[in-house]
Amino acid sequence: MTQGKPLDTEHPKGTLVLIGLYGLLLAAGWFAIYFLVYLRRGGVTP
Amino acid sequence: MTPLDRLSLAHLWVSILAFGAAAAMAFMQALSRANLDLPWRSAKMYYLSVTAHGVLMALVFTTFFIMGFGYVVATRVLGRPVAAPRLAWTAFWTALAGTLGAAAAILSGRATVLYTFYPPLRAHPAFYIGAALLIVGSWLWAIALLATYRAWRRDHAGEPAPLAMHGMLATVIVWLLATVGVAAEVVLLLIPWSLGWTRTVDPILARMLFWYFGHPLVYFWLLPAYVIWYTVLPRAAGGKLFSDPLARLVFILFIVLSTPVGFHHQFMDPGVPAGWKLLHTFLTFGILFPSLVTAFTVTASLEVAGRMRGATGLLDWLGKLPWGDPLFSSVALSMILFAVGGFGGAINASFGMNAVVHNTAWIQGHFHLTVGSAVALTFMGACYWLVPRLSGRDLELKLLAKVQPYFWFLGMLCFSIANHLTGLMGMPRRIYDASYGGSAAASQWFGLTGLSAVGGLLLFTSAGFFMLVMIGTGLAGPKREPEAIEWAEPLQPVDPKPSLLDRFGLWTALAILLIAIAYAYPLWAHLQMPRFGSPGYSPF
Ligand code: HEM
Ligand SMILES: [Cu+2]
Numbered sequence: 001m002t003q004g005k006p007l008d009t010e011h012p013k014g015t016l017v018l019i020g021l022y023g024l025l026l027a028a029g030w031f032a033i034y035f036l037v038y039l040r041r042g043g044v045t046p
Numbered sequence: 047m048t049p050l051d052r053l054s055l056a057h058l059w060v061s062i063l064a065f066g067a068a069a070a071m072a073f074m075q076a077l078s079r080a081n082l083d084l085p086w087r088s089a090k091m092y093y094l095s096v097t098a099h100g101v102l103m104a105l106v107f108t109t110f111f112i113m114g115f116g117y118v119v120a121t122r123v124l125g126r127p128v129a130a131p132r133l134a135w136t137a138f139w140t141a142l143a144g145t146l147g148a149a150a151a152i153l154s155g156r157a158t159v160l161y162t163f164y165p166p167l168r169a170h171p172a173f174y175i176g177a178a179l180l181i182v183g184s185w186l187w188a189i190a191l192l193a194t195y196r197a198w199r200r201d202h203a204g205e206p207a208p209l210a211m212h213g214m215l216a217t218v219i220v221w222l223l224a225t226v227g228v229a230a231e232v233v234l235l236l237i238p239w240s241l242g243w244t245r246t247v248d249p250i251l252a253r254m255l256f257w258y259f260g261h262p263l264v265y266f267w268l269l270p271a272y273v274i275w276y277t278v279l280p281r282a283a284g285g286k287l288f289s290d291p292l293a294r295l296v297f298i299l300f301i302v303l304s305t306p307v308g309f310h311h312q313f314m315d316p317g318v319p320a321g322w323k324l325l326h327t328f329l330t331f332g333i334l335f336p337s338l339v340t341a342f343t344v345t346a347s348l349e350v351a352g353r354m355r356g357a358t359g360l361l362d363w364l365g366k367l368p369w370g371d372p373l374f375s376s377v378a379l380s381m382i383l384f385a386v387g388g389f390g391g392a393i394n395a396s397f398g399m400n401a402v403v404h405n406t407a408w409i410q411g412h413f414h415l416t417v418g419s420a421v422a423l424t425f426m427g428a429c430y431w432l433v434p435r436l437s438g439r440d441l442e443l444k445l446l447a448k449v450q451p452y453f454w455f456l457g458m459l460c461f462s463i464a465n466h467l468t469g470l471m472g473m474p475r476r477i478y479d480a481s482y483g484g485s486a487a488a489s490q491w492f493g494l495t496g497l498s499a500v501g502g503l504l505l506f507t508s509a510g511f512f513m514l515v516m517i518g519t520g521l522a523g524p525k526r527e528p529e530a531i532e533w534a535e536p537l538q539p540v541d542p543k544p545s546l547l548d549r550f551g552l553w554t555a556l557a558i559l560l561i562a563i564a565y566a567y568p569l570w571a572h573l574q575m576p577r578f579g580s581p582g583y584s585p586f
Contacts, residue, residue: 012288012345012350013360014352014359014360014364015342015345015346015349019341022385025389026392029389029392029393030389030393030396033393033399033402034396037470038398038399038402041402
């Protein structure tokens with residue numbers, strides 16, 4: 001393991017990109033099931 | 047090997063053997079659901095097998111691993127012996143006796159009630175008494191861990207517990223709060239009923255009590271996996287934990303939010319008022335938050351590791367991680383599978399949409415990603431790490447250990463994607479014959495059940511590799527001076543003064559308050575209603 005000074009670790013930009021992307025996919029998947037499966041089959045909504 | 051390492055190892059071995067037996071059954075189930083006519087295939091055998099598989103995987107493999115891992119944390123992180131070794135061994139033997147009793151009832155065909163044991167399905171009393179003993183054993187384990195922590199505190203007044211112990215304390219608290227429900231169900235309702243002392247049982251009350259326990263049960267499985275993600279993985283990756291306070295916050299949130307969400311398993315049940323189901327829905331979305339924080343913190347720790355190994359670009363750190371190390375790859379792949387499972391979980395938890403997926407193959411696709419991968423694959427990875435270090439034997443068959451996590455990953459993708467899709471098409475879970483007696487509607491999912499069976503084959507191969515490595519290591523691994531069991535350090539030094547996040551008593555009190563809000567009224571109201579008991583049934 002290379003023990004240098006804590007490099008550019010203050011701001012984990014790769015992680016933010018990955019987690020952001022995941023959040024978007026999660027939301028997109030949720031809406032996809034909501035509109036394309038649930039409502040299309042006549043979901044129970046007030 | 048010290049006597050304490052022997053204690054931890056004994057638990058790991060029970061866990062590993064339970065996993066091996068359950069994996070063999072699972073393969074048969076996956077083939078049966080693809081309509082492959084095996085010679086011994088019958089409904090009776092199928093449900094016996096699913097009961098044994100569910101119990102051995104979800105209740106035995108997990109619980110024994112967690113108990114053993116708890117002792118590893120207590121002894122190696124706190125750096126002191128278990129405070130009550132006699133009690134700890136009593137816990138082990140009690141839990142093992144319970145497991146053997148329940149397993150005997152299942153394998154002899156007298157407890158085909160699935161791992162949720164919903165009444166009015168009725169099992170032989172040995173099954174319920176065995177389950178109760180397993181829980182009593184786990185309580186004794188909890189006491190032994192708490193006593194060890196107290197002894198440590200006496201010597202370290204005013205210091206916060208090291209993070210791994212903080213996580214295990216959260217696990218213990220969640221477990222103690224949760225098991226009240228199942229203990230009440232088993233002791234007050236099911237044991238007297240199975241012994242014939244009471245004639246009928248109230249299925250709705252039993253389900254309320256079961257799911258009061260059933261959801262925090264998943265956090266009992268998951269929190270030790272998170273402990274490994276936070277305190278073992280960053281070091282295995284050659285880096286540091288991105289944030290210690292965030293990790294502490296996550297464990298505290300689980301103490302508070304794990305229990306008052308159980309109605310999300312009962313959205314389709316009659317007898318539970320819709321308003322209370324909605325409250326549990328909101329709390330369920332609340333509990334997604336600590337898991338998202340975990341995804342962030344653990345991924346950021348891996349990014350730190352990749353950068354410490356010289357990565358400079360946006361995502362090239364991913365390539366610098368030790369993907370050939372079985373501990374690392376098991377845990378990292380388990381996290382990816384968990385991310386997929388999180389998507390399904392958000393659908394399950396949505397009050398209305400739950401109706402689309404309820405009791406379909408989707409659910410089985412979902413929980414094999416969560417407990418069956420995030421938890422199970424993490425635990426397998428941890429076995430590669432712990433068994434050699436505890437037993438002083440070198441890992442055998444290293445090549446198999448290297449490829450095993452990838453087989454699991456691929457197998458689980460095939461298995462779970464296929465099951466999510468067939469679930470949306472309406473294929474139920476818990477059926478042994480996917481053809482529905484040759485109905486036309488069932489013909490549309492045959493390609494997918496085949497894919498699921500291919501997944502089952504890959505998973506079974508993976509489980510076989512894991513068992514070969516473990517048994518080979520245990521019996522024939524060359525003896526040597528064991529490597530140290532080491533834990534990840536945080537990027538920033540831990541504040542030596544305890545903070546609000548270390549006040550376990552306070553958070554436990556808050557959890558109890560929230561549980562009372564979420565459950566007291568529905569339970570009370572249920573007990574006021576005219577209730578109709580049911581006699582017991584055993585279909586086989
Ligand atoms: C060896 C790989 C595995 C395969 C091929 C497999 C396959 C299956 C199949 C086909 C079912 C029956 C589904 C049904 O009829 O509804 C099932 C149920 C189940 N599995 Fe697995 N599984 C595996 C590993 C695991 C693991 C690692 C866990 C958890 C640690 C797990 C937990 C469960 C549970 C709790 C059930 C539910 C039983 C029930 O509905 O009562 N499985 N599995
Ligand atoms: Cu749940």
